[in-house]
Amino acid sequence: MNIQEIFEKIYHAAEKCGYEIYVVGGYVRDQLLDKTGKDIDFVVVGDAMKFADQLKKDLHLRNLVRYPRFGTFMTKYYDYELEFVNARSESYSKNSRKPVTKQADLHSDLSRRDFTINTLAMEIKPGSKETIIDIFNGQQDLKKGIIRTPLDPEQTFMDDPLRMMRAIRFATRFNFTIEDHTYQAISKNKDRLNVVSQERITDEFNKIMLAKRPSVGLELLDETGLLEIFLPEFVETKGVEQKEKYHHKDVFNHTLEVLDNIAKKSDSINLRLAALFHDIGKPKTKRFDEKNGWTFYGHEIVGKRMIGKIMKRMRYSADSIGYVQKLTALHLRPMALVDSEVTDSAVRRLIFLAGNEIDDLMTLCRADITSKNPKRVKKYKNNYDHVLQKIEEVEERDRIRNFQPPVDGLEIMKLFNLEPGPKVGQIKKFVEEAILNGDVPNEHEACLELIKKNRTILLKP
Numbered sequence: 001m002n003i004q005e006i007f008e009k010i011y012h013a014a015e016k017c018g019y020e021i022y023v024v025g026g027y028v029r030d031q032l033l034d035k036t037g038k039d040i041d042f043v044v045v046g047d048a049m050k051f052a053d054q055l056k057k058d059l060h061l062r063n064l065v066r067y068p069r070f071g072t073f074m075t076k077y078y079d080y081e082l083e084f085v086n087a088r089s090e091s092y093s094k095n096s097r098k099p100v101t102k103q104a105d106l107h108s109d110l111s112r113r114d115f116t117i118n119t120l121a122m123e124i125k126p127g128s129k130e131t132i133i134d135i136f137n138g139q140q141d142l143k144k145g146i147i148r149t150p151l152d153p154e155q156t157f158m159d160d161p162l163r164m165m166r167a168i169r170f171a172t173r174f175n176f177t178i179e180d181h182t183y184q185a186i187s188k189n190k191d192r193l194n195v196v197s198q199e200r201i202t203d204e205f206n207k208i209m210l211a212k213r214p215s216v217g218l219e220l221l222d223e224t225g226l227l228e229i230f231l232p233e234f235v236e237t238k239g240v241e242q243k244e245k246y247h248h249k250d251v252f253n254h255t256l257e258v259l260d261n262i263a264k265k266s267d268s269i270n271l272r273l274a275a276l277f278h279d280i281g282k283p284k285t286k287r288f289d290e291k292n293g294w295t296f297y298g299h300e301i302v303g304k305r306m307i308g309k310i311m312k313r314m315r316y317s318a319d320s321i322g323y324v325q326k327l328t329a330l331h332l333r334p335m336a337l338v339d340s341e342v343t344d345s346a347v348r349r350l351i352f353l354a355g356n357e358i359d360d361l362m363t364l365c366r367a368d369i370t371s372k373n374p375k376r377v378k379k380y381k382n383n384y385d386h387v388l389q390k391i392e393e394v395e396e397r398d399r400i401r402n403f404q405p406p407v408d409g410l411e412i413m414k415l416f417n418l419e420p421g422p423k424v425g426q427i428k429k430f431v432e433e434a435i436l437n438g439d440v441p442n443e444h445e446a447c448l449e450l451i452k453k454n455r456t457i458l459l460k461p
Ligand code: ATP
Pocket: 024, 025, 026, 027, 039, 041, 112, 113, 114, 115, 118, 119, 160, 162, 163
C-alpha cells in the first residue's frame, strides 16, 4: 500500500463526514527536504472523534487510540504512524501553563505552531496535484535554512517554553540558522524553561543528542543560556584547560569533539551520553602540578558519582545511568594498559570489568583521541590499535566477556561438604583471580583440579 493510496482512503473518509483534512507539520517539511518519514500528522477541520469512527470503519482499524480531551487520536496503518488532531486555536493565560483550546479553521491552527517550517500544510485530494498551503513563508525559510516563529517569538516562547529547545533541535538536525529575533527571544526568555517538566526537556535534549553533529546543538544550548538551566555541570567544563602541552582545547570543546566522533560511529543514545559525561569530573578534580601541569586525578570516579546525581535528576533510566557510569569509570583503562606492557592478565581484567560493554568502551576510547598534534595522534592511535588487537586475541582464547564461574557454588559445597556461606564466595573469588591472573584456563575441569589441589589453604578457617 503506497502513501498515495492511503491518503486517498483518508480523504474519502473525511469527505463522508463533510470535513476538510490536511497533512501538516513534520511530514510536509521533511518531504520538501527530500526526506520521507513514517510519522504523519493530519489536521481535521471538524470533529476528530467522529472522524475516528468513520476512519476505523473504512480502514478496518483495530488499534486506534483516542484522547477525546485533546481532540486527537492515533493509529498505525501499514508502516505508518498516523496522528489526527482537531484544527484548533490555543490561548494561554499568564497564570496557567495549560492552554485553552477552541475548535478553529486551518489558518488559526497553523498559526499556533512553533516554527514557520512546521506550519506547512498539504492537501490530499486525490487526482489533484499536491497543493502546499504556506501562510508564513515556510517554504522560503526551508530553502534558506531558517528557524523562525510564525508569530511574535517572545509570545511563542512564553506560551510554551519547550519551543526554545525545539528551535535548537531543528537547527541542529537540519543545520539551519535561528533567525535573529527568534534567537534573541530565546536568550531573553531562557529562564522560562524552568516551568517545563524535566521529562519534556530530557526528551528534547535526547533528540538534539541524536543529531548527526550534536555539538551544534550543545553550543547553541550553551550560547542561549538554556544549558545552564538544566545541565550546569557541563557548563562548568568551559575554560578548564587540558594538561597536554599542545592541547589548546578546554574540556568543553574536547568533549564536543568526542561526542561528534561517537556520533559518526553509533546511534546509541547511551553511548552518546557516555561521551558527553566521560570528563564531567574534570572541573572538580583540576589541580596544578609543577611537574605535570594541570592534572585531573580521579576524575573518572568523581565523574561517576556526579553522573548518578545528574542523570537521575534528568530522569534517565537506572540502566542508562549504570551504563554511562560504567563507561566513565573505565574510560582511562584501555589506554593506561600501554604505559606498562600490555600483559594478558591486565587485558583479561579489563574485559572482566567491562563485560558486554567492552566494545562500546573501546569505541569511546577511540573517539577520545582528539589531540591536534599529529605526532601524538599517531602515537595514541598506534597504542589504541595495539590494545584493541590484544583484547581480541585474549577474548577469543579466554572468553572473559560473559564470565560465568566455571565451577559453581553448588559444586563447591558438595565437594567440601560446606553449608551456604561466605566460604563458598571466597573459593569462587579464588578461582576467578586465578583465571584472571592466567594461572589456570577458564575451564571447568582445570578449575576443579585447582580447587582440590588447594583444599587445605581454602578450607583454613
Ligand atoms: P519530528 O520529525 O521530530 O516528528 P515534527 O515537526 O513532526 O518533528 P512533532 O513533535 O512530531 O514534530 O510535532 C508535529 C507538529 O506539531 C510540528 O511540526 C509542529 O507543527 C507542531 N508542534 C509540535 N510541538 C509543538 C509545540 N510545542 N508548539 C507548537 N507547535 C508544535
